[in-house]
Amino acid sequence: MINRIDRYVLKQVAMPLISTLGIAALLLILEKMLSLFDFVVNQGGPANIVFQMLANLTPHYMGLALPVGLLLGVTIAFRKISLSSEYDAIISSGTGLPRLMRPLMMLALLLAVINTILVGWVQPHSRYTYRELIFDLRSGALGASIRVGEFIEVGDDITLLVEESHQQGAELRGIFMERKDDRGSIAVTAESGGFFATEDNNTILLRLYNGRLVDLNESQNKPRVLSFERQDLKIKLPSREAFRERGGEELEMTIPELFMERDNQEWSLDERRAFNGNFHWRLMHSITFFIIPFLAVPMGITNKRTGRGTGIVIGLSLLIVYNEFMEGMETAVKGGASPYATIWLLFGLFTFLSFFFFRISAFKAGGEPLAYIDAFWAFISRPIKRLGKKIMGVSE
Incomplete structure (x- = not known):
């Protein structure tokens, strides 16, 4: 059963989560809208086709925004709770930090299911439709708009x-x-x-x-x-070729299709490796939602005296670096590497780091992962600062 504390935690997470999803998706769509308008105008197509193309790109952008939204939503919520002393009151009542993870795991499960539907079924079909619209524009099937004053x-x-x-x-x-x-x-x-x-x-x-x-x-x-x-x-009108059928590359295949075709000998070795890499990447992408709260919570809990907001920056940076490296691991699988030694190894390292930070916050008295991060950063930056002072002294 969901008690009052669970509902309160979910309420605190919901607003920054929804705001982040809306802002991120809007920024990505607006950035793409300008280039699409330019492309459609140059192809002489009708302006309303831009909105059809953006609608088919939205599932892709939502897949990018969901992990970021969950991370920022949980981080901002727990930062607010800890700064207002509500976190101390909840802990003093006998509710430990592991118990506070229950509503977050329920939220992570919901987002993981949504993400699996997006990357597993919706994105392959919407990507295919988007490319079909581009093909129709270039072939003139959508009807060329009349450019005034031009032959x-x-x-x-x-x-x-x-x-x-x-x-x-x-x-x-x-x-x-x-x-x-x-x-x-x-x-x-x-x-x-x-x-x-x-x-x-x-x-x-x-x-x-x-x-x-x-x-x-x-x-x-x-x-x-x-x-x-x-x-x-x-x-x-000039005759045109029909657009190809969906499939033939990993990004247009659903998860069941990838699972079946990655061992199909009718495809070349490079194609089967691409199917295998993308299949494991999609599984990892959905499972990562269950790990993100364990990173976001310790990044959000902060000391009321200092009120440092570096946890938001650090948590977001770790997630971005993780995603970038994971794309590199998928490329390595396409080159012949094992998905377990690349994609799942990186996933294991990310999981270990997240649980390490969470363990400090949950089971160590006065534990604050940001203090360790600040100490590590001070250790690295100290020689750089000394070198900068020497250079400044020589220049003077």
């Missing part, structure tokens, strides 16, 4: 120039079009017009109003000029 190629052997474009090409003004074929060319000018869909997905209709058509046929002695109030021209 653009529409279909086969058709050049179009438009002075004004509204409603994604449904309303065009100041139109010039030239179509060339084996017999000659046709030049058309019109006051207005627009593109409309047809029953054939490979054909679109260009409807023109109030214009002139000049037929420059080589078999004729002189050009034939035709004035019209309305003229419909069917334009056949």
Whole structure:
């Protein structure tokens, strides 16, 4: 059963956790949005496709933000509790620090399940959809937006120039079009017009109003000029290849697919190693959620007299370094190394370090891991400071 202390701890963790997830995801999405808008505009695609692409990138960003959110949420919550003397009151009531880990483990279990669903199933499908959207943009399957004041190629052997474009090409003004074929060319000018869909997905209709058509046929002695109030021209779109099926690389496979295909002899040795490395990385990524609270709690507990906030920086730095090294371990597995001597060994070292800090806070009287870290940093930085003073003395 969840008692009042458990609910209080979860309440203190929830706000910084949600805030961190929201801010991190928003920053990552905004940073990517600028490059996606630039890419879509250069490809001539509709602007609303950017939001579809961002929606398919969101599971990837959430997978990055969840571990950071858990770490910062727990660290900030226990820093607040320890600075307000609530931590001392809870400990004095007979509730030890190991007992306070129960609600955190429940939260870690929930986030681990969410993360497993994200990295195991949602991300492979969303990554595939994202790449399919890029393919469709480059192939023109999404429909090129009309770039005003520029000559653009529409279909086969058709050049179009438009002075004004509204409603994604449904309303065009100041139109010039030239179509060339084996017999000659046709030049058309019109006051207005627009593109409309047809029953054939490979054909679109260009409807023109109030214009002139000049037929420059080589078999004729002189050009034939035709004035019209309305003229419909069917334009056949260039054929394109269908996008490939999902799979073929580890990032587009679900966890069960990776488990099955990593021993499939139909794949090359390098591909099987890539499947194996990514499979172990995804398992490790989810299990790490159960270790993060044991690092975050001692990084959050601080001395009320000093009020040092270095634990937040140190904890976040350790998690970032751990993730960077883990990506290197996955690369090593792709090169032929054993996942147990790389990925799981690093996971073991991270677990040992986290439990070491937690043991100091939980079972040592007055234990404060940050004091050990500060002492270690002072030992390392002392020679550097002495060298800096000597250099400054020589320069003076």
